[in-house]
Amino acid sequence: MFKIRTPLTTLAIGLAFTAPAHATDGYFAHGYGVKSQGMGGVGIALPQDTLISAMNPAGMGLIGDRIDVGLTWFRPEREAKLSRTAGGTGMFDGTFDGNGRDNFFIPEAGYNKVISPEISVGVSIYGNGGMNTTYKGGIPLLNGGTRVTSGIDYAQLFVAPTIAWKITPSQTIGVAVNLGYQRFKATGIEAFSAISSDPANMTGRGTDDAYGIGLHLGWIGQITDQVTLGATYQTKTHFEKFDKYKGLFADGSLDAPASYGVGIAFKATPDLTVAADIQRIEYSNVDPIGNSIAQWNGGFFPGNLGASDGPGFGWKDVTVFKLGGSYNVNEKLTLRAGYNHTTQPVKGAEALFNILAPGVVQDHVTFGGTYKLPNNAELSFNYVHAFSHTVHGTNAIPMAFGGGDVDLKMHQDSIGIAYGWNL
Numbered sequence: 001m002f003k004i005r006t007p008l009t010t011l012a013i014g015l016a017f018t019a020p021a022h023a024t025d026g027y028f029a030h031g032y033g034v035k036s037q038g039m040g041g042v043g044i045a046l047p048q049d050t051l052i053s054a055m056n057p058a059g060m061g062l063i064g065d066r067i068d069v070g071l072t073w074f075r076p077e078r079e080a081k082l083s084r085t086a087g088g089t090g091m092f093d094g095t096f097d098g099n100g101r102d103n104f105f106i107p108e109a110g111y112n113k114v115i116s117p118e119i120s121v122g123v124s125i126y127g128n129g130g131m132n133t134t135y136k137g138g139i140p141l142l143n144g145g146t147r148v149t150s151g152i153d154y155a156q157l158f159v160a161p162t163i164a165w166k167i168t169p170s171q172t173i174g175v176a177v178n179l180g181y182q183r184f185k186a187t188g189i190e191a192f193s194a195i196s197s198d199p200a201n202m203t204g205r206g207t208d209d210a211y212g213i214g215l216h217l218g219w220i221g222q223i224t225d226q227v228t229l230g231a232t233y234q235t236k237t238h239f240e241k242f243d244k245y246k247g248l249f250a251d252g253s254l255d256a257p258a259s260y261g262v263g264i265a266f267k268a269t270p271d272l273t274v275a276a277d278i279q280r281i282e283y284s285n286v287d288p289i290g291n292s293i294a295q296w297n298g299g300f301f302p303g304n305l306g307a308s309d310g311p312g313f314g315w316k317d318v319t320v321f322k323l324g325g326s327y328n329v330n331e332k333l334t335l336r337a338g339y340n341h342t343t344q345p346v347k348g349a350e351a352l353f354n355i356l357a358p359g360v361v362q363d364h365v366t367f368g369g370t371y372k373l374p375n376n377a378e379l380s381f382n383y384v385h386a387f388s389h390t391v392h393g394t395n396a397i398p399m400a401f402g403g404g405d406v407d408l409k410m411h412q413d414s415i416g417i418a419y420g421w422n423l
Contacts, residue, residue, distance in 0.1 A: 024342075024364065024384075024386060024412065025041075025279070025281065025318060025320045025342040026129075026281055026283055026315065026318050026342065026345045026359050027129040027130060027131050027154075027357070027359050028259070028281055029041075029126075029127065029128070030322075030340045030342075030364050030366075030384065030386075031043060031055070032051045032052075032054035032055055032108070032124075033048065033049050033051030033052065033070070033108060033126075033418070034051075034070045034108070034368065034381065034382050034416040034417065034418035035048040035049055035336070035368065035370065035382075035418070036049075036051065036052075036055065037072070037368065037382045037384055037414075037416055038324075038336040038338065038366050038367060038368015038369065038380070038416075039275065039322075039336045039337070039366065039368065040322045040323050040324040040337075040339050040340040040364065040366050041277070041320075041322045041324070041338065041340050041364075041366070042263060042265075042275040042276060042277045042323070042324040042338060043055035043056065043059070044056045044218075044261055044263025044277045044279075045220060045229055045230030045263035045264050045277075046059075046230075046263065046265040046273070046275040047059025047060070047063050047220070048063070049063065049066065049110065049380075049418070050063065050109075050111055050122055050420075051068060051110050051126060052110075052124070053110070053122065053123075053124035053160045053162040053174070053176045054124055054158065054160065055218075055232065056174065056218035056220060056230050056232045057160070057162045057163075057175055057176040057216050057217065057218040057232075058164055058172045058174035058218035058230065058232075059172075059174065059218070059220060059230075060120050060121075060122045060162045060174055061119075061120045061164030061165065061172040061174060061220075062172060063112055063120075064422060064423075065112060065114055065423035066111070066112050066420060066421070066422050066423060067110070067421055067423065068108070068109065068110045068419070069108070069109045069418065069419055069420075070108040070109070070380070070416060070418030070419070071105060071107050071108070071416070071417060072107075072414050072417075073105055073414060073416070074103075074104045074105070075102055075103055075104070075414065076104075076132075076411075076412040077099060077102070077388075077412065078098030078133050078409075078410050079095065079096065079097060079358075079408070079409040079410070080095075080096045080098060080135070080139070080355045080408055080409075081094070081095045081407040082094055082096070082139070082397070082404060082405070082406055083404060084403070084404040084405050085397060085404035086402040087402055087403060088403070088404075091140075092139075092140045092141035092402070092404070093404075096135050096139050096355075097135065097136075098134060098151060099134065100134030100135065100149060100151070101153075104132070107125075107127075108124075108125065108126045108127070108418070109124075109125045109126075110123065110124040110125065110126075111123055112162075113423075118166045118167075119163065119164070119165055120163070121161075121163050121164075122161075122162050122164075123159065123160060123161050123162065124158075124159075124160045124176070125157070125158070125159050125160075126160075127155065127156065127157055128157065128158045128180070128256060129256070130154050130155035130156050131152065131357045132152065132155075133150075133151040133152055133357065134151040134153075135150040135151050135188070135355075138150040138188045139188070139355065141191060141397070141401065142188060142189045142190070142191050142355070143188040143189065143190050143191065144191055146188070146190065148190075149188050150187060150188030150355075151186075152184065152185065152186045152187075152357065153183075153184070153185045154182070154183070154184045154185075154254075154357075155182065156180065156181070156182040156256060157181045157182070158179065158237075159179040159180075160176040160177065160178050160179070160216065161176065161177050161179070162176040162177075163175060163176075170221060170222040170223075171220075171222075172220045172221075173217075173218065173219050174217070174218045174220075175215065175216070175217055175218075176215070176216040177213065177214075177216075178212075178213065178216055178234070178256075179211075179212075179213060180211065180212035180214065180237045180239060180256060181209065181210075181211055182209065182210055182212070184207070184209075184242055184245060184254065185205075185206060185207045186202070186203045186204070186245060187203060187204050188203065188204075189202070189203045190204075191401065192305060195305055195311070196247040196248065196304055196305040196306055197247055197303070197304040197305060197307045197310065198246055198306050199247055200247065201244055201245060201246050201247040201248075201306075202245065202247035202248045202306070205245060208242045208243060208245055210239045210240040210241065210242055210254070211240055212237045212238050212240065212255065212256065213237065213238065214234065214235045214237030214238065214256065215235045216232070216235070217232065217233050217234075218231065218233075219232075225267070226266055226267045226268070227264065227265070227266055227267075228264070228265040229262070229263070229264055230262065230263040230264075230265075231260075231261070231262045231263075232260060232261055232262075233258075233259075233260040234259045234260065235258055236255050236256065236257060236258040236282075236285065236286070237255060237256035238253075238255050239253055239255050239256070240253065241253045242254065246306055247305060248305055248306060249312070250288045250303075250305075250306070250307065250308055250309070250312055251306075251307070251308040252306065254288050254289075256286075257281055257282045257283050257286045257289065258281075258285065259279060259281045260279070261279035261280060261320075262277070262278055263275065263278075264276055270328075271327055271328040272327050272328075273325065273326050273327075274323075274325045275322075275323075275324050276321075276322060276323045276324075277321075278319065278320070278321055279319070279320040279322070280318070280319050280320075281317060281320065283315040283316065283317055283318065283345055284316055285317075287309075287310075287312060288313070289313050289315045290312060290313075290314065290315055290316075291310065291311050291312035291313075291314065292312070293311035293312070293313075293314055293350060293398070294314060294347070294350050294396070294398070311353065313346075313353050313354055314346075314347055314350030315346060315359075316343075316344070316345050316346075316347065317345075318342050318343045318344070318345050319342070320340065320342045320343075321340070321342075322338065322340050323339050324336065324337065324366070325337055331372070332371055332372045333369065333371055333372075334369055334370045335367075335368070335369045336366075336369055336370075336382070337365075337366065337367050337368075338365075338366040339363075339366070340364040340366065341362060341363050341364075342362050344360065344362060344391065345360075346358070346408065347391075348391055348392050348393040348394060348396060349393060350393070351391060351392075351393025351396035351407070351408050352397050352398070352401070352406055354391075354406075358391075358408040358409070358410050359410070360389050360390070360391045360408050360409070360410050361386040361387065361388075361389050361411060361412055363386065363387045363389070364384055364386045364387070366382060366384045366385075367383045368380065368381055368416075369382075375421070376421050377419065377420070377421040378420050378421070379417070379418075379419055380416075380417070380418045380419075381415070381416065381417050382416045383413075384412070384414045384416075385411075385412070386411055386412035388409065388411035389409070389411070390407055390408065390409045391407070391408045391409075392405070392407050393405060393406040393407060
């Protein structure tokens with residue numbers, strides 16, 4: 001496949017991989033940029049900073065000369081409960097805490113430059129998504145009782161060079177090239193070797209990484225003085241194969257799914273703006289994410305782990321609904337709030353494999369604000385809470401693994417802070 005080894009991606013890896021690992025709208029972030037995250041993740045029709053390229057590249061044509069840097073502290077709580085295992089004997093029953101590592105720090109950065117009244121160029125650097133589970137002491141059903149820690153560490157970074165054009169005074173289009181970097185590690189899942197096409201390259205192989213590339217297109221139109229509309233489409237980002245884990249992922253690779261959405265922003269008063277987005281993420285079109293393992297319950301499966309038709313996490317496509325508002329309290333202070341809901345990607349029947357990736361939260365409430373500082377600078381903050389949600393997997397453990405039930409539970413909290421300034 002291709003290799004992407006530019007100085008820009010090398011810089012971004014050093015900057016961004018303090019360890020971004022999160023799960024909100026599936027494994028995508030609920031929003032990008034501290035301002036957007038404080039408004040439920042909206043942004044398709046409401047550019048606020050240089051992270052807008054992650055949601056709609058056209059927005060870079062509307063924010064002017066600007067730099068932003070930020071950091072989010074993220075704390076997910078993961079839990080798996082196994083019952084009626086080993087033919088109903090309960091041999092592997094238990095409630096397992098996946099929080100051996102529970103604090104993560106996710107940086108963000110962006111730069112934009114107006115080249116002419118019609119053209120702007122810039123770059124956004126952000127954690128696109130990820131997942132981490134660390135079950136200390138392991139899960140006996142998965143590791144055969146070896147006491148090896150069970151779990152995965154998966155993180156994905158995008159560097160998005162962007163160009164935006166004002167094709168008319170009220171219509172802007174934009175395109176970003178998504179240069180992707182991702183890393184992955186799995187430990188303590190030896191039990192899955194029995195269904196792997198390459199058991200020697202499935203677990204405990206250390207950290208592997210891969211580079212990828214995709215495209216992101218966007219449009220923003222100022223319909224009236226009060227109403228702005230936006231639309232965006234992001235292609236699948238095709239990544240190199242994980243050679244160390246070619247016995248785990250279908251066809252050895254883990255692409256980032258395509259997504260698309262529309263948004264509206266309404267300036268209700270000079271100080272109050274309300275915005276809403278609808279986004280669709282096509283998880284099922286990425287084989288390692290969308291392929292099912294539940295077919296083992298029917299005694300049939302088309303291929304082993306690592307094969308192109310092999311099992312995966314069995315995630316469904318999701319639709320995300322975002323609603324947010326911002327209010328200018330005075331000339332210096334703006335406050336924000338929002339709500340984010342995603343449909344459930346994880347089917348109960350697929351819960352066994354998703355012990356490793358329990359991205360089951362669905363509802364988020366968000367708060368935030370910005371305080372203007374001297375010299376065209378500003379300080380922004382947010383708080384996000386994803387409510388606890390449980391997926392019940394009755395008979396989710398196939399008979400090939402002894403049968404039984406799996407319940408997955410998760411909730412999350414995060415606090416973000418960002419500093420930005422207009423040049």
